[in-house]
Amino acid sequence: MTTLSTTAVSVRSLLVILPAPPDAGSPPPGTVIAGLPLVRRIVLAAERAGFERILIHPRACPEPHLLAGTAATRLDADAPVESRARLVLLPANVLPQARWLRALREMPLDPDTLAVDPSLTAVVESAGIDELLRSAGQAAGAQDLIAALSRRLARAAEAGDPAGRFALGAAAGARDAEDWLLRSLIKDTEGFMSRHVERRISLAITRQLVDTRITPNEMTLVSLTIGLLGAPFFLSAEPLQQLVGSLLFLTHSILDGCDGELARLKFQESPTGARLDFWGDNLVHVAVFGCMAVGWTLAAASLWPLCLGALAITGTAASAYLVAHRDGTAATAGPPGRLADAVANRDFIYLVLLLACFGRAHWFLIPVALGTPIFMMLVRWGAGRRRTA
Secondary structure, eight states: OEEOOSSOEEOSEEEEEEOOOTTSOOOOTTOEETTEEHHHHHHHHHHHHTOSEEEEOGGGOSOGGGGTTSSEEEOOTTOOEESOEEEEEEETTEEEOHHHHHHHHHSOOOTTEEEEOTTSOEEEEESOHHHHHHHHHHOSSHHHHHHHHHTTSEEOSOOSOGGGEEEOBTTBOHHHHHHHHHHTTOOTTOOHHIIIIIHHHHHHHHHHHTTSSOOHHHHHHHHHHHHHHHGGGGGOOOHHHHHHHHHHHHHHHHHHHHHHHHHHHTTOOOHHHHHHHHHHHHHHHHHHHHHHHHHHHHHHTOSHHHHHHHHHHHHHHHHHHHHHTSTTOSSOOHHHHHHHHHHTOTTHHHHHHHHHTTTOGGGGHHHHHHHHHHHHHHHHHHHHHHHHO
């Protein structure tokens, strides 16, 4: 963390981290939550939310080394800022989601109007930001500053969605904050079994990994290796062999969730990691479907299962290519997106597991060979709707 220069700069959005209210009972800024110190986690979320400047009140972070390598700067009471800007004031005991901070940065707000969240997070749009920064630098904490601003500015509605932040205090400690962060990683589009079985296991594993040096990419490689090790078990028609392969396939799916969870928790997302995860996942699917086809061919002493396997593999590879190149977006929006998510739902692994108990895991190639063309049509439909819009 460096000291802010006294040279005037032109910015559009600033976030100021203020000392927590004295009666909040919040933990120290260096308290580790899911692998990162509290104040560092706040700063990284603000960077991800797109704030052009992040300022730290000296008493909100008395240990500058906690912010080494971040964009945070020390709040200087004499530092001027030119032009109208959006100012967000955040107490140091409030743990935010990046999307919540982004919403505060972008929310409609009349000039010289103050919006305050029950956590004492405040948002103001003003041409006199330099004066407000001086007030922030001189304030004892968020509570005193908001009280002073409320006497000068009109009050607006509450700021942001309360679900996007977590206020630490006497009644809610670091463990509660960690629980909240982990729950926020569950996606709305997940299937029933994925949400209630796999995600519970992966989050428990991730909770143990966040305090280690294991990286998301390393978890991706572990997941990929386990998935590929499971594929050859489907060459056999024996139920026990197929069951082992199915369990390894399921383990791959569970650990495949850990890499993304680690990346989001520790702000280590990267395009390279996303590509490794995406293509690694599809490589496992291709290997499993290929071994299923070969195993079925050997058991049936016929070549027609190879044709079914070729359809499944071709459809999987083509679907992956379409998804990876659909206008750079991560998901198809609207009804096409929801249908595509349903077709690609990971709950299919439990059908493989059930069929494997009877030595019939290769039957799963039939819905795959039929389902992947449907998935491709839905992706193209969604892409066409976006171009039209």
